[in-house]
Ligand code: ADE
């Protein structure tokens with residue numbers, strides 16, 4: 001392991017943009033298909049890996065989403081959601097992730113007749129077990145699928161209410177083009193009224209800067225997921241920087257989904273130089289060839305980032321997290337102790 005690799009792996013960090021369904025590894029997909037008697041169109045783990053295009057890229061976001069939604073058909077029981085979540089949290093804890101904010105897509109399951117309760121009970125049981133076993137804390141963000149309509153999002157919001165105490169906030173994901181944040185303005189307003197404390201949205205991944213403005217103005221997001229295309233609009237960049245709005249950046253995802261042509265052209269360094277609060281995340285680690293440490297390493301090598309830049313990204317992540325003030329202080333202390341020891 002290179003010294004940069006060791007520095008990144010041992011660094012205490014947080015992850016703020018992670019779709020739990022995107023952490024479904026080929027081996028687990030294969031095993032769950034067998035356990036649940038689900039017919040997959042792949043005959044082996046190797047065939048699933050080939051479908052994930054390990055080492056190669058998807059054509060765009062939709063090309064990936066088609067596989068992502070098909071892949072999660074193996075998730076059926078509470079035990080499946082538990083095992084999926086525990087596997088992610090174990091892997092994250094191994095990489096010294098101290099806190100994770102996890103997205104889940106309930107509509108992708110309830111539309112297959114898997115009850116909301118099954119999904120949330122499995123995920124939260126694993127979150128509790130992981131905290132007990134490895135000390136990793138986590139919170140849940142419920143995403144609405146933006147390719148579906150407003151009424152479907154309202155129905156999901158109603159279904160989620162009995163579990164509100166286990167859901168920190170709401171998000172917006174899936175195919176961005178043609179599905180602007182404005183489509184969900186009333187759903188987000190109602191969710192806030194119902195007591196969901198925070199809101200985030202994918203914006204500017206493939207969609208135009210206007211979608212980023214809508215996420216800010218109409219959904220009143222507390223954090224932006226991706227946000228890459230905000231860079232096309234100088235006034236918007238100034239606004240984001242001045243307001244300290246955090247961006248959950250996902251470099252390997254951007255590469256695998258052709259948001260950038262080459263990691264060496266990734267705008268992460270430009271974001272930092274322009275005063276944007278960029279954070280480092282993996283998005284869908286199983287599909288994009290890397291968990292959060294691999295993201296730090298790949299982009300650090302591609303952009304020649306040093307330890308100070310890496311620490312800035314980790315500090316931004318803690319700052320942008322939705323933890324309590326006490327937990328935030330504790331995470332900050334862990335990171336600063338690590339930084340001090342690393343340069344000593
Ligand atoms: N769902 C899972 N990964 C996603 C991504 N990168 N963009 C939008 N929706 C997603």
Ligand code: ZN
Nearest residue numbers: 019173202283
């Ligand atoms: Zn995402």
